[in-house]
Amino acid sequence: MSLIVLQDIVKQYQIGSTVSTVLKGIDLTVNQGELLAIVGASGSGKSTLMNIIGLLDKPDSGRYCIKDKDTSGLTSDALAHFRNRYIGFVFQQFNLLPRLNAMQNVALPLTYRGDSKSTIHQRVEEVLSRVGMLDYKEHRPTQLSGGQQQRIAIARALVTEPEVILADEPTGALDTKTGHDIMSLFKALHAEGRTIILVTHDEKIAKQCERRITFSDGSIIKDDASTKLGSSELLIGEA
Amino acid sequence: MIISHFQQAMVNISSSKLRSFLAVLGILVGSAAVVALLSCGQLATEKALAQFKAMGTDLISVSSYQKSSSSKGQEQNTISIQQWRQLPDLIPKIRQIAPYSTSYQPISYQGKKLSGAIIGADEVLADIIKIKLQEGHFVSFVESYEHYCVIGQQLAKELKAVSLDNVIGRQIRIGQSLYTIIGVAAEWAENSFFNEDVNRSIIVPIGGIRLINKDAKINNAIIKLNNDSDIEETVEKIKHYITQRAPDLNLFVRSAKQIISRMESQGQIFTILLAVIGGISLVVGGIGVMNVMLVSVTERKKEIGIRKAVGATNKEIQTLFLMESVILALFGGVFGVLIGLAFTWIVALFFQWSYTIYLLPPIAGFAVSVATGIFFGFYPARRAALLEPVVSLRSGI
Numbered sequence: 001m002s003l004i005v006l007q008d009i010v011k012q013y014q015i016g017s018t019v020s021t022v023l024k025g026i027d028l029t030v031n032q033g034e035l036l037a038i039v040g041a042s043g044s045g046k047s048t049l050m051n052i053i054g055l056l057d058k059p060d061s062g063r064y065c066i067k068d069k070d071t072s073g074l075t076s077d078a079l080a081h082f083r084n085r086y087i088g089f090v091f092q093q094f095n096l097l098p099r100l101n102a103m104q105n106v107a108l109p110l111t112y113r114g115d116s117k118s119t120i121h122q123r124v125e126e127v128l129s130r131v132g133m134l135d136y137k138e139h140r141p142t143q144l145s146g147g148q149q150q151r152i153a154i155a156r157a158l159v160t161e162p163e164v165i166l167a168d169e170p171t172g173a174l175d176t177k178t179g180h181d182i183m184s185l186f187k188a189l190h191a192e193g194r195t196i197i198l199v200t201h202d203e204k205i206a207k208q209c210e211r212r213i214t215f216s217d218g219s220i221i222k223d224d225a226s227t228k229l230g231s232s233e234l235l236i237g238e239a
Numbered sequence: 240m241i242i243s244h245f246q247q248a249m250v251n252i253s254s255s256k257l258r259s260f261l262a263v264l265g266i267l268v269g270s271a272a273v274v275a276l277l278s279c280g281q282l283a284t285e286k287a288l289a290q291f292k293a294m295g296t297d298l299i300s301v302s303s304y305q306k307s308s309s310s311k312g313q314e315q316n317t318i319s320i321q322q323w324r325q326l327p328d329l330i331p332k333i334r335q336i337a338p339y340s341t342s343y344q345p346i347s348y349q350g351k352k353l354s355g356a357i358i359g360a361d362e363v364l365a366d367i368i369k370i371k372l373q374e375g376h377f378v379s380f381v382e383s384y385e386h387y388c389v390i391g392q393q394l395a396k397e398l399k400a401v402s403l404d405n406v407i408g409r410q411i412r413i414g415q416s417l418y419t420i421i422g423v424a425a426e427w428a429e430n431s432f433f434n435e436d437v438n439r440s441i442i443v444p445i446g447g448i449r450l451i452n453k454d455a456k457i458n459n460a461i462i463k464l465n466n467d468s469d470i471e472e473t474v475e476k477i478k479h480y481i482t483q484r485a486p487d488l489n490l491f492v493r494s495a496k497q498i499i500s501r502m503e504s505q506g507q508i509f510t511i512l513l514a515v516i517g518g519i520s521l522v523v524g525g526i527g528v529m530n531v532m533l534v535s536v537t538e539r540k541k542e543i544g545i546r547k548a549v550g551a552t553n554k555e556i557q558t559l560f561l562m563e564s565v566i567l568a569l570f571g572g573v574f575g576v577l578i579g580l581a582f583t584w585i586v587a588l589f590f591q592w593s594y595t596i597y598l599l600p601p602i603a604g605f606a607v608s609v610a611t612g613i614f615f616g617f618y619p620a621r622r623a624a625l626l627e628p629v630v631s632l633r634s635g636i
Contacts, residue, residue, distance in 0.1 A: 109549040
């Protein structure tokens with residue numbers, strides 16, 4: 001079942017008088033439960049695509065549907081609501097709020113849902129133990145190592161039970177061993193049936209994913225799923 | 240949601256203590272200024288009004304002056320004591336009348352020269368302007384031609400310094416005559432409604448004022464009206480009566496009510512002026528809060544981006560920042576009101592005013608400082624709310 005459907009997505013930036021096209025008509029379908037890696041050199045447009053999928057940015061043209069809902073023309077409040085319901089973000093620099101402890105950081109998305117305190121508390125402890133960080137719940141980000149911070153960040157992404165987890169270079173700021181641990185966690189989450197999209201320029205990380213999309217100069221030049229799942233043209237045709 | 244916003248705002252405020260403190264200080268000074276200036280203004284007005292209110296508000300003071308060019312007969316420019324005393328019969332609104340005369344003569348006591356005014360009066364004056372006696376009794380109408388007098392408190396002290404014993408029964412020289420002191424007035428609260436300072440005066444029977452000064456004229460009167468009299472109308476009647484009998488007199492009539500209402504409106508203008516001055520310092524404080532909040536928004540761009548990424552709406556971001564500036568203003572407001580009241584208390588102590596806490600200044604000071612927080616916090620909060628999530632997430636901080 002297709003979860004994310006992108007059709008002819010175009011994104012342009014104007015710098016001075018020159019207009020540069022960052023995304024040149026992207027067509028992409030991501031199915032429920034996929035572990036997808038988007039690879040490409042920096043400046044290839046993969047981060048822009050990630051921002052559009054994450055509803056942090058809007059395409060200039062094209063159609064983007066998530067769970068069969070068209071996102072074009074949504075107000076900023078509706079987009080905030082969609083992000084809260086459907087998407088969990090994991091960033092390269094973890095992006096935890098330094099003034100809040102681990103629990104408060106993980107609870108943040110739920111507070112914007114208006115859940116009750118006890119519900120939030122219970123759910124936060126659940127996900128913290130899922131990522132193996134329950135013992136560190138009172139710690140502040142500065143008291144934690146990079147790998148530990150990233151686990152907290154993953155817990156924050158998981159806490160809302162999102163449809164898709166978007167991870168932008170999640171191992172980019174970590175050493176090889178810790179990066180490996182984090183990848184294991186993602187794979188375990190994938191095994192539980194979660195949809196995960198990773199953006200990376202690390203081939204070793206990408207190879208661990210069942211589907212890889214290679215980006216260059218604003219276009220998808222390779223979709224490895226086509227060899228495994230048949231034809232990507234077919235998937236695009238379906239959407 | 241509001242509670243969690245409040246908690247988060249408190250976390251943020253306490254994480255940059257010095258800056259928050261300075262912002263609070265700005266508001267604090269402003270609201271303290273509003274409270275102190277308003278309270279002091281009100282106290283000063285009340286103090287000025289108190290002396291009138293003590294005597295009652297149904298008073299009229301009439302003073303007359305001989306026109307200097309007048310060369311006509313005596314009868315054309317004086318009102319006799321009998322004519323004054325007829326007034327209540329002709330104008331029923333008048334309850335009591337106390338004509339009085341003032342003159343200045345050399346005074347001495349056991350050879351020591353003293354200074355003071357001589358007032359010719361009777362018991363009615365004591366009654367209307369509330370002269371209480373410490374000792375003895377007041378000069379009476381019946382004793383018009385006796386050489387009796389009552390002395391003011393301040394003079395009595397000076398006499399005691401000379402003779403070192405009770406002054407009652409002693410004689411004091413006024414001009415060419417000797418007067419026996421039959422009473423000492425208690426401390427009299429000074430009142431600009433009455434022309435002389437009773438504490439520094441010698442009061443003699445009005446009928447006998449010419450024994451002291453043959454040219455003395457009864458030029459003044461204090462009149463007490465019945466309650467709810469039409470003051471304007473009565474003043475006109477009195478003027479008419481006097482002008483008929485003594486057309487060459489210049490009349491000067493004042494009513495306590497008019498003075499009070501004039502003082503009250505002056506007091507209001509004064510208070511508004513002070514409030515404006517206080518308000519200006521509050522605006523400066525507000526700009527301080529705005530500055531702090533703008534810096535805070537810039538510093539926390541990334542946080543705003545993260546919050547938006549996990550689902551915060553523009554409104555929630557706005558509330559978060561607005562809450563911070565309101566909390567800063569609340570702190571400033573509360574402490575400002577307390578300091579303003581304390582300052583007023585010190586001022587009252589210094590000027591020996593009676594200290595009253597008026598409800599309006601603290602409420603106004605507090606409300607205005609919170610309003611300032613909202614007003615000056617709104618723009619930074621709006622700016623934070625409208626940041627694009629992609630842009631703020633990309634920011635380095």
